[in-house]
Amino acid sequence: MNNVLNEEDKKGGRPYPIWLIRCFQSVLDDCDLNDMELQGYRYTWERGHGKDQWIEVKLDRALASSSFLQVFIEAKLSNLEVSTSDHSPLLLKPVSIPMMTTGRRFKFENAWLRDPMCGEIVKDVWSSNSGKTLKEKIVICSELLMKWGKEITGSFRTRINECKRIMKSVKAKRDAKFDQIISRGVQEVD
Structure with missing residues (x-):
């Protein structure tokens, strides 16, 4: 994005224009995007390392919607810090809360994508369950796909x-x- 969310996101050089900061904050608010907390070193970009004009800025970030943060409550964003670039690589570890409490975990098989019936099952679940939440639709869809997949493809193992x-x-x-x-x-x- 090459933009900062507050003055603390920049160290060295001239101050960042406050109007740009406010506009960027406004866009993120309008889009329901949240700046994920960055673990490790605060700054992700630098220029002039070791010189009087050394500038460090938090330019790289992960922006997440509220719905993403509800599913991935324990998600962690880390600054890996070591890079040959002037940007630090970031590592996002999404950790979701379990969506199903059944004893058997759902596993989507890529081979199912070759069968048009797979897409039809997903479309049907989404269109016929309009009053349900995303989580409820995913549970229904996974149960139907698991049953269908077992009947159609048999036991892969x-x-x-x-x-x-x-x-x-x-x-x-x-x-x-x-x-x-x-x-x-x-x-x-x-």
Whole structure:
């Protein structure tokens, strides 16, 4: 954004124009964006390190909506500080509160995206549950996708184990012609 939210975001050089700070704050308020607390060193950009004109500014930040912060209550933003750039890299660790209390966790399988029915299930849940909260829609959607996925794709673990068993049996049965080629190659090297 190349902007600061308050005068404390800048150290060294001329003061930042107060009208720019106020405008930036106003935009963030209008957009319901919150500046996440930065752990570690306060400043993320510098110029003139070790010189009289050394300037440090908090230019890099993570802005989050109120709804994001409600889901990721324990999210942490850290300044990694070490960089070859004049900007410090930031690390955002989103930690969400559990959305489902069932014993089984929902896992979305990327293979489902190849089946048009997956998209239809999601669209149907969103359109037919307009009075529900986002959390409720996600729970309903995940339950339907989990049931559908099990019926359509079967147990991936079972299929993977079967493939591993076949590969292992094939690996153990080397072809006699293959053995001849390998032994000729070894003889040529000797």
